[in-house]
Amino acid sequence: MKKIALVTGATSGIGEATALGLAKAGYDLIITGRRDALLSELKERIEKIDECKVLTLCFDVRIEQEVNNHLQSLPEEWSKIDLLVNNAGLAVGLSPVNDGVIDDWERMIDTNIKGLLYVTRALVPHMISNGKGHIINIGSIAGKSVYPNGNVYCATKYAVDALSKGMSMDLVNHNIKVSQVCPGAVETEFSIVRFKGDKERADNVYKGFQPLSATDVADAIVFIATAPDHVNISDMVIMPKAQASPVQIYKKL
Ligand code: NDP
Numbered sequence: 001m002k003k004i005a006l007v008t009g010a011t012s013g014i015g016e017a018t019a020l021g022l023a024k025a026g027y028d029l030i031i032t033g034r035r036d037a038l039l040s041e042l043k044e045r046i047e048k049i050d051e052c053k054v055l056t057l058c059f060d061v062r063i064e065q066e067v068n069n070h071l072q073s074l075p076e077e078w079s080k081i082d083l084l085v086n087n088a089g090l091a092v093g094l095s096p097v098n099d100g101v102i103d104d105w106e107r108m109i110d111t112n113i114k115g116l117l118y119v120t121r122a123l124v125p126h127m128i129s130n131g132k133g134h135i136i137n138i139g140s141i142a143g144k145s146v147y148p149n150g151n152v153y154c155a156t157k158y159a160v161d162a163l164s165k166g167m168s169m170d171l172v173n174h175n176i177k178v179s180q181v182c183p184g185a186v187e188t189e190f191s192i193v194r195f196k197g198d199k200e201r202a203d204n205v206y207k208g209f210q211p212l213s214a215t216d217v218a219d220a221i222v223f224i225a226t227a228p229d230h231v232n233i234s235d236m237v238i239m240p241k242a243q244a245s246p247v248q249i250y251k252k253l
């Protein structure tokens with residue numbers, strides 16, 4: 001029987017590339033996000049890969065009721081999820097704490113911490129009753145070191161780091177592995193979202209060096225997911241060659 005993976009935030013970037021990578025690695029896929037048309041488009045693309053089966057679920061991870069409505073009543077054939085990739089997340093804004101926009105803070109906290117928790121809480125009991133499971137949380141180098149103006153985004157990714165460790169401790173006795181992947185700069189819709197649609201400012205982030213692609217990160221996620229069962233790659237930091245820390249990128253402009 002094929003394994004089933006659920007990837008949150010599959011409409012773009014790392015999540016989309018991960019869904020494609022896992023399909024190629026032999027998984028059937030549950031893909032989620034808020035943009036239904038993009039989910040349908042990705043479903044079509046994935047279904048062309050080795051008769052891979054795909055279920056799309058359109059919901060906002062910030063709304064607990066929506067998460068539960070979708071994940072607690074999965075059709076029987078989709079209920080045994082082997083792998084959860086907690087990827088949905090975002091940064092909004094980049095400003096000192098004294099200029100912080102409360103709504104931006106709430107979007108980040110609600111998505112990156114609470115959303116990840118709602119999804120995990122809805123699915124882990126099924127993994128426990130199945131007697132196995134694997135959760136891969138997408139953290140960030142922003143969860144390993146703080147950078148100026150990154151305050152709340154960094155705090156949410158430090159929370160993901162703490163939750164990855166805590167989940168691992170809580171779930172190890174249930175035969176559930178927990179891993180974390182912490183990328184540096186990846187060129188996706190991330191900066192467009194962070195700068196609220198300012199494409200020029202977003203493009204500037206990636207000028208003068210080669211950032212990671214979504215596929216670079218997806219390849220790492222697939223590697224972790226397909227490692228032998230007794231192996232857990234618990235925490236992986238993956239950076240562009242030109243990046244030494246969140247604030248040090250060697251750019252040739
Ligand atoms: P993208 O903006 O390209 O993708 C983000 C995904 O998250 C989209 O599919 C989006 O779907 C989904 N998403 C955002 N908010 C919600 C929500 N409220 N409910 C459901 N889905 C949501 O960015 P990335 O691919 O770069 O980001 C993926 C993850 O990687 C994030 O957790 C990010 O913090 C992390 N990361 C990114 C890095 C980078 O440099 N790009 C580096 C380190 C970590 P939709 O809009 O359809 O809801």
Ligand code: 8X3
Nearest residue numbers: 140141142184185246
């Ligand atoms: C995304 C990477 O350095 O912009 O998490 O925070 S960074």
